Amino acid sequence: MKQLWLKKIRVVVALVFLALSTVLFVDFDRIGATPWATLVLYPQFLPSLLQFTQTLAWTSTGFLLVLVLTALFGRVYCSTICPLGTLQDIFIRIADKLRKPRKVKFRYQKPHEALRYGILALAIGLFLSGSTLALSLLDPFSNFGRIAGDLLRPLYVAAYNGFGQGLEALGVAGPFPLQWKAPPLAALAFPALFLIGLIGLSATRGRLFCNLLCPVGALLGLVSRFALFKIRIPKDACIVCAQCSMSCKAGCIRLKTQEVDFSRCVACFDCITVCEPQGIGYVRPGPVKYYPLPTMGASPAHSGAAPSTALSAEGKSRRALLRGAATVLVGWAALPDPQAAEARPHNRTPTTHANARHWPVAPPGARDIARFNDLCTACHLCVSACPYGVLQPALLDYGLSGLLQPHLDYRTGYCSYECNRCGQICPTGAIRPLDLAAKQTTQLGVARFVRDNCIVYTDHTPCGACDEYCPTKAVHLVPFQDGLAIPTVQESLCIGCGACENACPARPWRAIYVDGHPVHQLAQRPMAKPIEPQTSTGDFPF
C-alpha cells in the first residue's frame, strides 16, 4: 500500500496555511482581523507558547496542540502549519525545476546535533535571561512575518495601487489605494539578508534551516523522536535504490543503515511518493522483522561518503559567508537612523534643538518596555495591521535585545485615538489587548514641547498643528506675543499618541516630541463641562 494521500493532504494544508499567512501579513490593513486569522495564528508554536505565559487561556494553547500532533505524527507542524517551512518547500521545488535532470537532489546530512541543540539551548537561555533576540531572529513564524510583511507588502501595495490606476486609465472606478509607510531602510536589511540566505540554503540543502537553526524545529525534533507514527523503511522490502534519500529535503534518511532520523524528518512524505517497491511507509512501530540486506546494499556508498568530503570544502565557504553576514549585520545595526534629523525644512528658520528622547515609545498594551522586549519576537504582524503606519521596526531604539521589535515612530504616523488593533492581533501577547476606553487613558509617554524649535517662536507666525491633532487637548495653545498663540502641554491628559509630533512642521528637529515611558502610566480622561447654550434671540448676528 502506497500512502500517496499523505503527501496530497500535506500539500493542501500547507498551501492553505501559507496563503492565509501571506494574506494576513500583506493585506491585514485592509481586511482586518478575521476569524481565519485566528486559525492561522493559533497553532504557531512560539507565538502561542509566549502568549500562553501571559494568558494561561485556552485560546493560547496552540503550542500544546502542536506538541500532541508531534508526539503522534512527528513534525507535521514543520510541513504544514509553519509558513516558513512551506516557503522553503517552494524554493526547493523551484530549484529542483532549474536543476539539471538526473542531478542528485539531496543526500543524507549529518545531524549536527551539538550545533542544533546548542542553538536551541542558547535561544532558551537568552530568553530566560530576558532577551528574545535569538528567538526573534530565528523563529520561523517571525521570520516569515518579516519577509511577507516588510518585503512583500510594499510590492503588494504597489501592485494593488498600480492595478487600480490601470482601471482608472480605462475609465473604470478602481479600488481605493492602499498605504505603506516606509520603515527605516536598515530595518529591511535583516529580512532581506535572511531571505537571500534562506533561498540559498533551501535550494542546495533543503530544510537545513529547520534542522540546524530553527529553535522550534529542534524542540519539536526532541518530541518527534518518540512519535507514535514514524517513517520507517522495511528492510525486507527495501532495494536500496536511494530514491527516498535523494528526495529527502531534510536529509534524514540514512541508506547505510536504512534508518530514518525521525527527529529531523519534517513529515513531507516525499519519500513515500518516490519509493519504487512501495516499501517505505508511515507506520506505527510494531515488532520489526529484520532480514539480511540485499547484496546491492553496499553499492550506494557515494551517498554516505560524498557529503563528508563536500562538507569540508563547503564548511570553509560557509564560515566565510557567516563572517560576511556578521560584518554586514554589525555595520547595518550601527547605521545612523536616516530619519533622525529630517531634511527639507518649510520653516524659514531651521530648528536647532535635538529631541532628547530618553525612551522609545512601546505600543499601547505593552505595559512596560522590559516586559514587552521579553515577549516580542518581532513578527511585525502589528506593523502590517497598524492602519496609521506608526508601528515600525526599531533599530537600536530598545537596545540590541529589542532589535526589530516594533516601536511607535511618529515620523511615519501617530497612534490613532480610536484604534486598538495591535493588541488584538499580537500573537505572542507582548502587546496585550486593551479595550478602547483603557487605551485612551494609557499614557505611552509624554509630549515635550521645545519652544526654541517652535515656528511661532522662531518665525513669529501662527501654526498650531500640534494642538489641532491632539485628541485630548493635552496640547493646547496659550497666548504668546502680538496676538500669537503657542503650544503648551498638560501632561496629565497626554497619552503619548504622537499626533502632535507627527503634525509638527518644524525641521530638522520638531518642536514637540514624545518621550516614551519605560512603564506605561495612567492618563486622566479629559473632562469638560458642556457649553452653556447661548440665549437665542431668534435673529442672526449680522
Add this chain to the structure above:
Amino acid sequence: MQRRTFLKTLGAGVWTGAHLALLGRGQRADAGEVTAGAVPDLVAVKNGEPEALFDRGIEALGGMGRFVKKGQRVVVKPNIGWNVPPERAANTNPRLVRRIVEHCLQAGAREVYVFDHTCDDWRDCYRTSGIEQAVKEAGGKIAPGNSEGYFQQIALPHGQRLRAAKEHELILGADVVINVPVLKSHGGAKLSVAMKNLMGVVWDRGEWHANDLPQCIADFTTYRKPDLNVVDAYNVLQRHGPRGVSENDVVRQRSQLLTTDLVTADAAAAKLFGVEPDTVDYIRIAHAMGVGRKDLENLVIRRIVL
C-alpha cells in the same frame, strides 16, 4: 476617475484657471442668468434640520440649477478631516452632504464626487463621519484623497507666501466645485470655515503651517474659488477644534449659510460663532487681497428663520 483626461487638460487648465479665479469665475452665474437684484449675496437659514435648511437656502439663492448644469461634473468638498461621529461636529453633517448630492443630481449633474484629504486615516474618517454612506446612498461617488498621486502641481502667481501647491485632480477637472465646510473652532487659525476647508484639497498642509498659516489660507483662494459655499452650522464645535474632545464641546445652532463668496461665508460664520471677522487673520487678509468681501453690512443678505 479619468486621470488621463486631467493630464491632457492640465496645461491649459492651470493657466486659465489661475486667471479666471481673479476674474471672479465664482460669480459668473450672478452676472448672467439671474438678475442682480433678485439674488442675495448671502443666504442665512436657521431653526431647521440640515436638509430643510439647505432646501430653503438654495431656493433663496436661485436654486441648484443656477450652479449645476446638465452633464456637468461636480465636486462636493465637505470637511471629513477626523475620525469622529457626526454628533462631535468636527466633520460636515452627513445629512447635509447627502442633500447637496441629491440636488446636484436632480439638476442634471453627470457625476458628483465627494472627497477630502483627511487628517486622520481616510477610511476611518469616511466611515465614522457617515459621509461615505450618505454619498453612496444619494448616488454620488466618494473618492480618496490620501495618495500624493492624485495631486497635481499648480502655480499661485497671486499668492504672497504660498506660490505653489499640489491640488487634487478632481478639483482641477471639475466643472462645479461646491465647498461644504463645517463651522468650528480652530487652534492655529482660530476658526475653520470655508477658506480653511480648502486646505483639504491640497497635499502638503505642513508647508502652510510652517509658512504663515493665515496668509497661506488666503493665498490659496486666489487660485480658484468654489462656485458655491454651504456652511454647516447645525452642530457647532465651539471649542477644542478642529477635532474636539467630546460632545460637550458642541453647541446646536441649527443654522446654515449659503453664498458664492467664501470670504463672505467666513465673515458671517465668524459672527455666528461669536467672534468678529476682523479677529480672524485670514478673513482680513483675503478681503484686503480682493478675493472676496467681509463687509456684511454692504451686502444683500437674505435671512430665513424656519
